[in-house]
Amino acid sequence: MAGLKPLKGMRDFLPPQQIRREVLFEKIKSVFRRHGFDPIETPAIESWDVLSGKYGAEEKLIYRFRDRGGRDVGLRYDLTVPLARFFAANQGNLPRPFKRYQIQPVWRAEKPQKGRYREFYQCDIDTLGTRNPLSDAQIIAAIRDALVELGISDFTIRVNHRQFLKAIAGRLGLEGDMEVEMARILDKLDKVGLEGIRKLYLDKGFDEGVVNTILGLIRESPSMDRVLDFVGDAGREAFDNLSDIFRYLDMLGVKEAVFDVSLARGLDYYTGMVFEIVLNNLKIGSVAGGGRYDGLVEVFTRFPVPAVGGSIGIDRLITAMEEMGLLEEIPPTYTRVLIAYRSASGEIMEYVFRVRKELDFLNVDIYSGDADLRGQLSYASSRGIRWVVIVGEDEVERGTVGVKDMESREQVEIPLDELADYFRTRNS
Amino acid sequence: MAGLKPLKGMRDFLPPQQIRREVLFEKIKSVFRRHGFDPIETPAIESWDVLSGKYGAEEKLIYRFRDRGGRDVGLRYDLTVPLARFFAANQGNLPRPFKRYQIQPVWRAEKPQKGRYREFYQCDIDTLGTRNPLSDAQIIAAIRDALVELGISDFTIRVNHRQFLKAIAGRLGLEGDMEVEMARILDKLDKVGLEGIRKLYLDKGFDEGVVNTILGLIRESPSMDRVLDFVGDAGREAFDNLSDIFRYLDMLGVKEAVFDVSLARGLDYYTGMVFEIVLNNLKIGSVAGGGRYDGLVEVFTRFPVPAVGGSIGIDRLITAMEEMGLLEEIPPTYTRVLIAYRSASGEIMEYVFRVRKELDFLNVDIYSGDADLRGQLSYASSRGIRWVVIVGEDEVERGTVGVKDMESREQVEIPLDELADYFRTRNS
Numbered sequence: 001m002a003g004l005k006p007l008k009g010m011r012d013f014l015p016p017q018q019i020r021r022e023v024l025f026e027k028i029k030s031v032f033r034r035h036g037f038d039p040i041e042t043p044a045i046e047s048w049d050v051l052s053g054k055y056g057a058e059e060k061l062i063y064r065f066r067d068r069g070g071r072d073v074g075l076r077y078d079l080t081v082p083l084a085r086f087f088a089a090n091q092g093n094l095p096r097p098f099k100r101y102q103i104q105p106v107w108r109a110e111k112p113q114k115g116r117y118r119e120f121y122q123c124d125i126d127t128l129g130t131r132n133p134l135s136d137a138q139i140i141a142a143i144r145d146a147l148v149e150l151g152i153s154d155f156t157i158r159v160n161h162r163q164f165l166k167a168i169a170g171r172l173g174l175e176g177d178m179e180v181e182m183a184r185i186l187d188k189l190d191k192v193g194l195e196g197i198r199k200l201y202l203d204k205g206f207d208e209g210v211v212n213t214i215l216g217l218i219r220e221s222p223s224m225d226r227v228l229d230f231v232g233d234a235g236r237e238a239f240d241n242l243s244d245i246f247r248y249l250d251m252l253g254v255k256e257a258v259f260d261v262s263l264a265r266g267l268d269y270y271t272g273m274v275f276e277i278v279l280n281n282l283k284i285g286s287v288a289g290g291g292r293y294d295g296l297v298e299v300f301t302r303f304p305v306p307a308v309g310g311s312i313g314i315d316r317l318i319t320a321m322e323e324m325g326l327l328e329e330i331p332p333t334y335t336r337v338l339i340a341y342r343s344a345s346g347e348i349m350e351y352v353f354r355v356r357k358e359l360d361f362l363n364v365d366i367y368s369g370d371a372d373l374r375g376q377l378s379y380a381s382s383r384g385i386r387w388v389v390i391v392g393e394d395e396v397e398r399g400t401v402g403v404k405d406m407e408s409r410e411q412v413e414i415p416l417d418e419l420a421d422y423f424r425t426r427n428s
Numbered sequence: 429m430a431g432l433k434p435l436k437g438m439r440d441f442l443p444p445q446q447i448r449r450e451v452l453f454e455k456i457k458s459v460f461r462r463h464g465f466d467p468i469e470t471p472a473i474e475s476w477d478v479l480s481g482k483y484g485a486e487e488k489l490i491y492r493f494r495d496r497g498g499r500d501v502g503l504r505y506d507l508t509v510p511l512a513r514f515f516a517a518n519q520g521n522l523p524r525p526f527k528r529y530q531i532q533p534v535w536r537a538e539k540p541q542k543g544r545y546r547e548f549y550q551c552d553i554d555t556l557g558t559r560n561p562l563s564d565a566q567i568i569a570a571i572r573d574a575l576v577e578l579g580i581s582d583f584t585i586r587v588n589h590r591q592f593l594k595a596i597a598g599r600l601g602l603e604g605d606m607e608v609e610m611a612r613i614l615d616k617l618d619k620v621g622l623e624g625i626r627k628l629y630l631d632k633g634f635d636e637g638v639v640n641t642i643l644g645l646i647r648e649s650p651s652m653d654r655v656l657d658f659v660g661d662a663g664r665e666a667f668d669n670l671s672d673i674f675r676y677l678d679m680l681g682v683k684e685a686v687f688d689v690s691l692a693r694g695l696d697y698y699t700g701m702v703f704e705i706v707l708n709n710l711k712i713g714s715v716a717g718g719g720r721y722d723g724l725v726e727v728f729t730r731f732p733v734p735a736v737g738g739s740i741g742i743d744r745l746i747t748a749m750e751e752m753g754l755l756e757e758i759p760p761t762y763t764r765v766l767i768a769y770r771s772a773s774g775e776i777m778e779y780v781f782r783v784r785k786e787l788d789f790l791n792v793d794i795y796s797g798d799a800d801l802r803g804q805l806s807y808a809s810s811r812g813i814r815w816v817v818i819v820g821e822d823e824v825e826r827g828t829v830g831v832k833d834m835e836s837r838e839q840v841e842i843p844l845d846e847l848a849d850y851f852r853t854r855n856s
Contacts, residue, residue, distance in 0.1 A: 004517035004728055006471045007501065012514050014521060015466035015528065022467060033762040036793025038443035038811070039450060043434045043547050044472065044503075044533065045491075063473075065493030068537035073435065075472075086440050089432035093442060095810040097797040100443065105472065109496035119471050127796060134772075135796040251781040300432060334461040344562075353679040365464025368555060368563040369525040382523040383466070 009118030088300035126309030137248030342392030437546030444760035516728035554737030565676030770820030
């Protein structure tokens with residue numbers, strides 16, 4: 001027998017944790033729906049041909065195996081590549097633009113470390129089939145509104161454009177691999193700092209003058225106008241596109257978005273706007289991010305399908321919300337009332353079920369174990385159930401119940417026919 | 429490039445299908461919560477040691493592979509064995525009895541056929557840690573109430589006890605393999621009929637007199653008393669236990685439960701009460717089932733942990749509900765209103781966002797594609813969005829909007845400041 005714990009990097013979620021996750025997912029979904037997105041799901045297992053060649057060096061993290069029929073398959077690494085495959089497979093039945101949300105687990109054979117798991121949920125929204133900058137703005141606004149709905153307020157949305165980075169690389173004479181490398185190293189800025197990326201650039205053989213120019217530009221925190229000045233006409237399209245997006249963001253009530261030329265985003269497939277949301281007072285990295293990727297879906301459809309999307313990192317977000325004390329309101333159980341009884345005699349049990357019927361608008365557990373009343377009360381405590389309704393021979397005779405508030409430890413006796421009202425006024 | 433379709437036996441869920449599933453899952457969850465169950469989740473991948481030796485011949489259907497670290501692992505085949513592992517791993521932090529629900533996909537490398545998939549969701553509830561017959565009754569009642577919540581009314585809950593079957597086998601002199609075989613073949617009764625199982629029994633070498641006795645007993649649809657008469661004292665415990673369960677079911681308002689000595693249930697691990705729910709007017713097999721399994725958890729804990737549980741077969745249920753027309757009320761999109769515009773001029777778009785603000789209590793999509801108004805209306809149609817709010821220069825000037833009901837095709841002009849009320853009265 002192997003260990004009883006989940007495999008390395010995988011997790012069991014006990015009721016208190018799972019309830020927090022369910023509450024968060026529900027809130028996020030409600031906001032995505034409010035912005036006009038509808039849900040889809042795709043299979044956990046995809047053909048290897050679908051997954052391969054999409055993630056660069058990360059490909060080695062995919063759980064790949066042969067199924068019982070000998071097919072070369074893998075567990076999905078993210079929800080974006082499956083979405084592209086899904087769109088190609090179902091395009092005849094999908095509206096354009098196609099706006100979907102998807103909340104499902106993904107698997108990555110990563111080195112487990114704090115905050116990194118081998119199975120975790122992604123909460124994605126994407127719009128396929130349009131270059132309209134409103135679609136970019138809607139993605140950012142929906143994710144921003146989801147954070148606000150979760151009670152998070154102090155954050156910054158960093159926004160950049162991949163074509164700006166390309167234009168900067170061009171202005172500096174960097175081409176091909178060097179252009180890609182410029183962005184990849186820039187992406188490490190938050191982790192290693194300015195001097196850290198200087199070293200990385202020099203190690204990769206970048207010219208010292210070029211490195212100084214890059215670092216100088218970043219240090220300035222330049223405006224879009226300043227970047228346009230620097231790169232000239234090569235940045236015009238990015239400038240106009242980002243201007244439109246910022247205008248729509250403003251109309252959508254998104255006040256937290258700022259232009260940040262140093263934002264690169266790791267993934268290779270981004271082609272336009274990229275964004276990232278960071279919490280201002282917590283050093284935990286970004287809690288959400290995304291961007292435009294106009295080339296990826298085409299790999300499956302064989303004709304161009306522009307696309308833009310974003311993702312909330314739910315695990316990191318939960319960590320942040322715990323640190324901010326935002327999850328304390330969520331109770332550790334859905335059960336509001338435990339009905340306990342002094343003995344399981346036929347008469348008492350009949351009465352217990354009458355009590356339950358009175359409370360059928362609430363989540364009620366009728367104690368179903370074998371403990372005495374004392375044990376039943378400690379059962380309620382261990383689950384975090386707030387109220388215990390107690391039935392014994394005396395209560396049956398008097399037509400009442402005992403009601404114990406497990407928080408204040410106070411107990412009162414209430415006539416059975418007033419019980420429903422008692423909880424209606426306390427169920428807020 | 430492989431085919432774009434999902435792998436054999438796996439499915440993409442488009443928004444209309446996924447919304448139906450989400451609505452069903454939410455209703456089922458709400459009922460499980462009302463009965464005092466809390467949610468957990470476990471990882472998709474388990475160590476092979478956890479999965480092996482639990483499913484009998486079915487084991488060959490498990491997706492088994494080596495992970496990147498060379499570990500022998502598999503995708504979960506059901507939610508029951510992972511629950512047993514979970515309980516053993518987390519027992520110090522779990523209340524007794526432990527009542528949980530779990531709704532997650534499972535994987536089986538089955539021959540794909542109508543209604544059989546290689547990835548599908550299970551909706552399970554289980555209570556661990558007690559033999560109290562109330563816990564058996566709560567499982568059946570919660571699943572029964574979930575079906576009622578979904579609008580299903582005409583069904584029968586068949587209930588039997590594994591110890592009755594054991595006692596019958598004993599009375600007939602069947603031991604060891606023959607005892608197990610008696611139940612296994614009986615389980616095929618619904619599929620092959622009485623004459624079919626006669627043949628199966630004879631093929632397996634059962635004595636003809638014994639077979640006639642079994643078939644005779646089944647044909648009688650005997651009461652519990654009759655079965656007790658037949659088997660004598662060996663059936664006393666089962667009789668008392670089932671009597672308690674039926675008494676609790678009655679108190680819990682479950683009127684659909686009937687004793688049925690012919691119910692066997694396939695899985696080997698059941699030890700006590702078994703049940704199955706069948707729809708009376710649809711020949712699609714059972715939509716839910718379960719039973720008591722007092723030996724399984726012990727494999728992980730190494731001390732006895734009695735357990736009882738049940739599962740709703742969501743795919744079969746959806747098929748049934750479609751046939752009964754019970755899903756037509758669920759709209760194909762969450763989006764209630766599309767805001768469409770005659771042109772994307774700055775002035776019109778400013779107004780569009782004012783319209784959206786008026787309707788921020790609804791799921792509203794601001795059209796984000798590139799089509800003209802006609803195309804926007806057909807976009808609304810293709811998604812099944814009921815209402816389109818139309819903005820053009822005239823509307824901006826008059827401070828109004830056009831509101832088109834896509835069902836009746838009628839269009840009216842409404843002042844912007846009356847728009848929210850207009851939809852509040854129509855949002856039921």
